Amino acid sequence: MSVPTPRYERAARRAQADGRIPALAVALHRADREPWVFAVGDSGNPAHPLGPDTRFRIGSVTKTFTAVLVMQARDEGLLDLDQPVSAHLDVPAHGDATIRRLLSHTAGFQREPYGDVWDTLITPDAGRMLAELDRAERVLPNARRYHYSNLGLAVLGQLVAKLRGGTWEELVAELVLGPLGLYRTTVARPDEAAVGYLVDAYSDAVRPEPPVDLAGVGPAAQLWSSAGDMAKWAAFLASPEIIDPGGRILAAATVDEMRWPLTTTDESLWAAGFGLGLILVPEGKRVTHVGHDGAMPGFLAGVYGRRGGDGNPGALGCAVLGSSGTAGETNELVHDLLRMAVESDPAEIAPWRPAPPAPAAYRSLLGRWWSEGMEFVFAWHDGRLQARAAEAPASRPPAVFEPLRGEADVLRTVSGREAGELLRLTRDDAGAVVRMHWATYRFTRLQEGFDGGLASDGPD
Structure with a gap:
């Protein structure tokens, strides 16, 4: 000291x-x-x-x-x-x-x-x-x-x-x-x-x-x-x-x-x-x-x-x-x-350094998604898939996922929001992730209602 x-x-x-x-x-x-x-x-x-x-x-x-x-x-x-x-x-x-x-x-x-x-x-x-x-x-x-x-x-x-x-x-x-x-x-x-x-x-x-x-x-x-x-x-x-x-x-x-x-x-x-x-x-x-x-x-x-x-x-x-x-x-x-x-006497601030990219299997799911009308951001940091609500303060720890052994498109939430719950990925014919289910809630790239309709379209 x-x-x-x-x-x-x-x-x-x-x-x-x-x-x-x-x-x-x-x-x-x-x-x-x-x-x-x-x-x-x-x-x-x-x-x-x-x-x-x-x-x-x-x-x-x-x-x-x-x-x-x-x-x-x-x-x-x-x-x-x-x-x-x-x-x-x-x-x-x-x-x-x-x-x-x-x-x-x-x-x-x-x-x-x-x-x-x-x-x-x-x-x-x-x-x-x-x-x-x-x-x-x-x-x-x-x-x-x-x-x-x-x-x-x-x-x-x-x-x-x-x-x-x-x-x-x-x-x-x-x-x-x-x-x-x-x-x-x-x-x-x-x-x-x-x-x-x-x-x-x-x-x-x-x-x-x-x-x-x-x-x-x-x-x-x-x-x-x-x-x-x-x-x-x-x-x-x-x-x-x-x-x-x-x-x-x-x-x-x-x-x-x-x-x-x-x-x-x-x-x-x-x-x-x-x-x-x-x-x-x-x-x-x-x-x-x-x-x-x-x-x-x-x-x-x-x-x-x-x-x-x-x-x-x-x-x-x-x-x-x-x-x-x-x-x-x-x-x-x-x-x-x-x-x-x-x-x-705060700890020294560690410099940010570039790291290897996310595995190819997860790159298509990075970015913004919507669920229950709210926006979420999925990202790859520290060698792990993470997610947080878009409006969450930086001090709130993200949810962190780990792949489920033997199931390529199923991950377990190991910490943070919905800890213990599964994240299931749905891909298109080209292998890109187009839909996800986290704790059974649907995640989509556009803001959808529970009936699948787009919020931007308004009422039918």
């Missing part, structure tokens, strides 16, 4: 001062720059002063790792997202909750496992947590609405552990942290850990919060990490094709599936949504921040990657970790820094 660094530092210093956060660590990761890491304050750990290697509790950001473990198992055929929990776990109650509903917090599970765990600071082990599901409430009907549940994600973590024949702790280290090189992310509290504090509301006094081992609830909030590791993780959630091009962790298409919003967290504001284990924060103009917040006694964390938007270099991720459990500035700063990164 070059010119904007003082701006980033000032924003971090302002958040630390305004939020009265004993230790604050921030990091930005992007595809076209060296990672930027900054820390301000005091770790509270004399043996390990605050620095790039300082670790913080990341709380519910842990859920994103558990969600990835679930999706890995799905991709390997070990489970189906629409299967009930009881297909894999012998539970005394609520076994009808599906894996997809638990990932999106729409299964209606109560927030925490049975018992007053935040009074005793003792959480059940995995066996007891599952055995006591009949003492936990289903506080809302299945699929009724969003209701955040640590219990739900903890159950999923133990489900994957049983499928794999190991522990959740072993799996997250072996299948995610190691392959992605997140070596400063651990299940156990490391020696380099900052002390988490409760900051007095009416003075500048601070009180260390007790460390809590979540035991069987670990898949919901157990991990510790550094700002640098978490910025890289956020970049992965935003751009897996850049961070993990070989798909060792997950195929990019699977991460894309996780980012699709399944519910909104507030029925009137629509300010945030949930996908499969991921929080989605719309920023306007087709920009979304994807990731998760985290909270544990004495700690707050915000870990998000930025999707879309002008100036985005790709693999743009940010992490803000703080050693106060009450400073909302921690969770606000992560979004501020992501915005600042593209405003103050």
